[in-house]
Amino acid sequence: MSTRRKFYVVWVGHNPGIYDNWNDAQEQVINFPGAKFKSYDDIDEATAAYRGDPREQLGLMRALLQHKPDYNPSERDYSKLPGIRLDAIAVDGACAGNPGRMEYRAVRVADGSEVFRIGDKTELTGTNNIAEYLGMIHLAALLARSGDFTTPIYTDSRNTLAWLRRGHSKTTLASTPETAKTLELLARADAWLAANGPIRNPVIKWPTEEWGEIPADFGRK
DSSP: OOOOOOEEEEEESSSOEEESSHHHHHHHHTTOTTOEEEEESSHHHHHHHHHSOHHHHHHHHHHHTTSOOSOOGGGSOGGGSTTOOTTOEEEEEEEEETTEEEEEEEEETTTOOEEEEESSSSOOEEOHHHHHHHHHHHHHHHHHHTTOOOSOEEEOOHHHHHHHHHTSOOOOOOOOTTTHHHHHHHHHHHHHHHHHOSOOSOEEEOOHHHHOSOTTOOSOO
């Protein structure tokens, strides 16, 4: 199955440039204060944006965060993917800036319906890694409360999987008035994992390279 290829422009980061995969681009913006980056579907468009003024592009990103995205994962037919668990729930996070306005959600793979969405109505400042981890713990706690330990959970975040193996989060997010709520949620998530972990539901890495973006993706990397 072919997947749409994206190109990632990093204007401000450890090594600014144009990257042809998100993992490499993410390494340039993680833990970089004031990082500026955006994805494009075409290399020529990405090249033009990299040579231009990033403020115009980033203004569009901030505007998108004020509205629900047009991206609708339920439009995809995941039943045709070999080996996929249609009974699973996928989690993902999004963040504009690093740190910046963040949100996270869980989506049922079978029909694209949202299980929950946090951050779209409440101002949360953090990082993409934190958002993805919080989404995972939020869903695991929700399933545990209902006594459901069989529903698989998909994540495309290697960082979340590493934090789960460690048994707690590991972030350098500074404590400020803007990040206070996020750090409180992170502490509560770590406390839940310490008391209830490891997560009993099957946690599965979503193979983005094979299947495309995870169903819970916000469509604005």
